[in-house]
Each structure stands twice: as structure tokens, then as C-alpha cells.
Amino acid sequence: MIIAVSGTPGVGKTTVSKILSERLGYEYVSIKDFALAKGIGEKVGDEIEIDVDELSRAVGEEFSGRDVVIDGHLSHLVPADVVVVLRLHPKMVAERLESRGYPRKKLAENVEAELVDVILVEAIEENENVIEVDTTGKTPDEVVDEILSLLNSGVKRRVGIVDWSWAYDDVVQYLMLGGD
Ligand SMILES: Nc1ncnc2c1ncn2[C@@H]1O[C@H](COP(=O)(O)OP(=O)(O)OP(=O)(O)O)[C@@H](O)[C@H]1O
Structure with a gap:
């Protein structure tokens, strides 16, 4: 089974993916490292631009039929049996x-993305099986326990569990409203 773990930068994807893969006995894959190894990523300044169609094709070819946890904020766009979207109170995203x-x-862009559910919406558009997990106030192990408990009980879709709109006042200081 291919499990993708996605979310806004800083929510804990790498930490959770590594524990999850260990506990399941699955291979751990960093999507960024995979893309670079396949020559898919292109360095633009200090960012890496990745062609998502090419990446999806490569992931399908390499991992279909294998048991892997794929970590990274593009992983919700590649073929996966289930996408786990980690969420975190946007103020904590800002602090991390x-x-x-x-x-x-870059901080403002990412806080805003978490505030308005960008990754979750993209994941839902791409994949039927999306499990959203709120990591706020939980340890990485507690997050993994929650994911495993959902997967073991056959849950393939659980979305709409957080609404950060009430947290807007807590993070408005980090946003760049209407300009640089
Ligand atoms: N419940 C939690 N789940 C995951 N990480 C947590 C949690 N609580 C605290 N952390 C800490 O938050 C940090 C998250 O970093 P991590 O690199 O895993 O995030 P990421 O989402 O993979 O970031 P990026 O997208 O930039 O690679 C780590 O230092 C981790 O120890």
C-alpha cells in the first residue's frame, strides 16, 4: 500500500512519516529526494521546482504494488492508496x-496556506481517500497512533475536522495582506 503524508511545511510530515513507516514495516520515501534522484527536480534559485505529472508517473512506475510511506508536501498529488494530511494550528506553524x-x-505564505486548507483541498481534488489528522497538542507518537487506529479500522476518508478560521486573529500578525 502507498501511504502519502502531506501538509504545510513544519506540520511534522517527516517526523510522523518515519515513525509510521517503522511501525508498519514500510519503506520510507522522501518525495523530494526521490524526485532529485530521478532527475525530475530543477533548482530555481534556492527552491526546487518539480514537474508534478512527471513525478506522478515516476512514483507510479517505481512504487505501485510496494508498501511505502511517501513524505512531502507534494505527496498528495501522486498516486497513493491513502493520503494523510497533517494539520497544525497556524500559529504553531508560524512559530516552527x-x-x-x-x-x-515564505512564512506568511505557509501560515496562510494552513489557515485556508490549501493542501487539504488539493488532496481532496486528487484522491478519494484522504485522512486529515490534527497534530496540535499531540506528540508524534500520538499522531501515528491515531493514523494507525483509523487505517486499522478501515477508515479511508475523514476530512473536515479542523476549521482554522477562528484562529485568524492569532495569526494575522504573520500574514502579508495585500502585498510585500
Ligand atoms: N505531533 C507532532 N508531529 C510531528 N512533529 C512534531 C509534533 N510535535 C512536535 N513536532 C516537531 O515539529 C517538527 C516538525 O518537523 P518536520 O521536519 O517533521 O516537519 P515537516 O512537515 O516534514 O517539514 P517540511 O515540510 O519543512 O520538511 C519536528 O521538530 C518535530 O519534533
Whole structure:
């Protein structure tokens, strides 16, 4: 089975994916490393631009029929049996990205993306089987317990569990409303 773990930068995809793959005995795959190894990523400045169609084709060819956890914020766009979208209170997204030294503009873009469910909406457009998990206030192990409990009980779709609109006032300071 292919399990994709996606979400806004900083929500904990890598941490959770590694624990999840260990507990399931699945292979762990970083989508970014995979893309680069396949020569799909192209460096533009300090960002890597990835052709998603090419990436999807390569993932299908390489992993179909294998048991893998695919980690990365593009993983919801590639063929997977289930997509896990991790969510985190946008203020905590801001704090984690701030502590990583993200530039102001990139931080604002990502806080806004979490606030308005960008990855979740894209995942739902792409895949029937989407499981949304709120990681706020949970340890990585608790998040993995929740994912495994849902998967083991046959749940393939659980969405609409968070609404960050009430948190807008907490994060407005991080947003760049209407300009640079
Ligand atoms: N419940 C949780 N789940 C996952 N990570 C958590 C949790 N609580 C705290 N953390 C911490 O948050 C950080 C998340 O970093 P991580 O690299 O896993 O995020 P990411 O979503 O993969 O980021 P990026 O998209 O930038 O690679 C880690 O330092 C981790 O220890």
C-alpha cells in the first residue's frame, strides 16, 4: 500500500512519516529526494521546482504494488492508496517556521496556506481517500497512533475536522495582506 503524508511545511510530515513507516514495516520515501534522484527536480534559485505529472508517473512506475510511506508536501498529488494530511494550528506553524529562520514572505505564505486548507483541498481534488489528522497538542507518537487506529479500522476518508478560521486573529500578525 502507498501511504502519502502531506501538509504545510513544519506540520511534522517527516517526523510522523518515519515513525509510521517503522511501525508498519514500510519503506520510507522522501518525495523530494526521490524526485532529485530521478532527475525530475530543477533548482530555481534556492527552491526546487518539480514537474508534478512527471513525478506522478515516476512514483507510479517505481512504487505501485510496494508498501511505502511517501513524505512531502507534494505527496498528495501522486498516486497513493491513502493520503494523510497533517494539520497544525497556524500559529504553531508560524512559530516552527520562524524558529527555522524562514524569510518573512515564505512564512506568511505557509501560515496562510494552513489557515485556508490549501493542501487539504488539493488532496481532496486528487484522491478519494484522504485522512486529515490534527497534530496540535499531540506528540508524534500520538499522531501515528491515531493514523494507525483509523487505517486499522478501515477508515479511508475523514476530512473536515479542523476549521482554522477562528484562529485568524492569532495569526494575522504573520500574514502579508495585500502585498510585500
Ligand atoms: N505531533 C507532532 N508531529 C510531528 N512533529 C512534531 C509534533 N510535535 C512536535 N513536532 C516537531 O515539529 C517538527 C516538525 O518537523 P518536520 O521536519 O517533521 O516537519 P515537516 O512537515 O516534514 O517539514 P517540511 O515540510 O519543512 O520538511 C519536528 O521538530 C518535530 O519534533
